[in-house]
Amino acid sequence: MIISIIAVLFTFGLVIFLHEFGHFIVCKLSGIRVEAFSFGFGKELWGKTGGYTRYSVRLIPLGGYVKPQGEDINEYKGEPQEYFSKPWYIRLAVVLAGPFMNYLLAFSLFFAVIFFVGQPVPSDQPVIGDMALNYPAHNAGLKEKDRIISINGKEVSTWLSMAGVIHKSLNKEMKIAYEREGVRKEVAITPVKDPAGRQGIIGISPDVAYKNVSLFRASGMALHQCWFWTSFTITTLAGNIYRMEKPDVAGPIGIVGIVSKAAHSGFSDFIFLLGLISVAVGFFNLLPIPLLDGGHVILYLFEGIFRRKITTNIMRYVNSAGIVILLSIMVFATYSDIMRIWKSKSAKNASPVETVAETGRGEKK
Numbered sequence: 001m002i003i004s005i006i007a008v009l010f011t012f013g014l015v016i017f018l019h020e021f022g023h024f025i026v027c028k029l030s031g032i033r034v035e036a037f038s039f040g041f042g043k044e045l046w047g048k049t050g051g052y053t054r055y056s057v058r059l060i061p062l063g064g065y066v067k068p069q070g071e072d073i074n075e076y077k078g079e080p081q082e083y084f085s086k087p088w089y090i091r092l093a094v095v096l097a098g099p100f101m102n103y104l105l106a107f108s109l110f111f112a113v114i115f116f117v118g119q120p121v122p123s124d125q126p127v128i129g130d131m132a133l134n135y136p137a138h139n140a141g142l143k144e145k146d147r148i149i150s151i152n153g154k155e156v157s158t159w160l161s162m163a164g165v166i167h168k169s170l171n172k173e174m175k176i177a178y179e180r181e182g183v184r185k186e187v188a189i190t191p192v193k194d195p196a197g198r199q200g201i202i203g204i205s206p207d208v209a210y211k212n213v214s215l216f217r218a219s220g221m222a223l224h225q226c227w228f229w230t231s232f233t234i235t236t237l238a239g240n241i242y243r244m245e246k247p248d249v250a251g252p253i254g255i256v257g258i259v260s261k262a263a264h265s266g267f268s269d270f271i272f273l274l275g276l277i278s279v280a281v282g283f284f285n286l287l288p289i290p291l292l293d294g295g296h297v298i299l300y301l302f303e304g305i306f307r308r309k310i311t312t313n314i315m316r317y318v319n320s321a322g323i324v325i326l327l328s329i330m331v332f333a334t335y336s337d338i339m340r341i342w343k344s345k346s347a348k349n350a351s352p353v354e355t356v357a358e359t360g361r362g363e364k365k
Contacts (some may be wrong), residue, residue: 016063135203
């Protein structure tokens with residue numbers, strides 16, 4: 001429990017704090033006066049004023065915030081050091097600096113894992129390396145490191161041979177025999193349709209080994225990870241919209257569960273997940289939603305193209321719309337988290353009872 005709490009606080013604290021630090025740095029470089037720069041929220045535990053800026057550490061270490069002078073257009077007085085006194089392209093740089101820092105953090109973390117741990121290479125052994133939540137294997141009780149021995153009584157010796165049988169068994173119940181810590185077990189599993197709708201899957205991936213890579217290759221692979229996960233998110237969301245499907249999103253509850261699991265599975269897994277979350281936060285903030293950085297990007301580009309200053313009325317309507325949209329996303333994501341947990345528990349309660357074969361000591365369980 002303590003490890004999980006520390007991991008969650010560290011994840012949210014680092015990812016959000018560096019996002020705000022990006023805004024802070026560009027404000028300072030562009031001559032925008034920053035009134036407050038805080039690590040955390042809530043009651044101030046420590047604070048120091050340097051120049052015009054109040055630096056503080058606060059009670060709740062879940063990120064931080066930056067308050068440029070004149071950021072609220074209703075408080076804007078027209079002084080040269082204020083946020084809205086700067087040209088649109090300076091303000092554009094300020095808002096883009098936050099997501100940039102998230103992608104920079106993600107690149108650094110991906111690079112560290114790839115260079116120091118190695119490039120992951122899938123194993124051909126029929127051993128489960130990772131599992132997808134709420135898929136048939138997870139719901140039936142299979143776990144990481146379980147070795148698949150046979151399917152429907154036919155022995156499988158490689159991952160490819162096992163996967164081939166699963167892919168051809170869409171919506172057909174299979175009897176899977178596996179070994180866990182020297183104990184043979186058997187469970188009934190029915191593969192479901194893969195996202196492309198072409199074959200059956202049960203939600204497992206192979207175990208991995210690692211091989212050393214050069215500095216240059218590690219850098220390229222880290223960049224590819226940033227691009228791949230951004231592209232994957234865009235493609236997935238676009239597909240959901242095109243097919244009018246409900247997107248499978250994780251809210252705070254889901255993310256806490258994922259981070260907690262990664263913290264217990266290994267340091268490199270946790271660091272890689274931290275990179276994924278940083279990409280997700282950077283990408284989410286670039287969406288053209290009012291109140292997010294992407295929403296400000298649209299406003300400032302509009303101002304630059306049409307040479308029309310943003311007014312208080314525009315900001316009021318935009319901010320009101322942004323609050324409604326973000327609250328709706330939060331409610332939907334939280335609802336999805338709760339339903340995912342509920343369905344997972346229901347599926348586990350309804351899953352077939354495992355049969356345990358005799359161990360080498362002649363015991364049964």
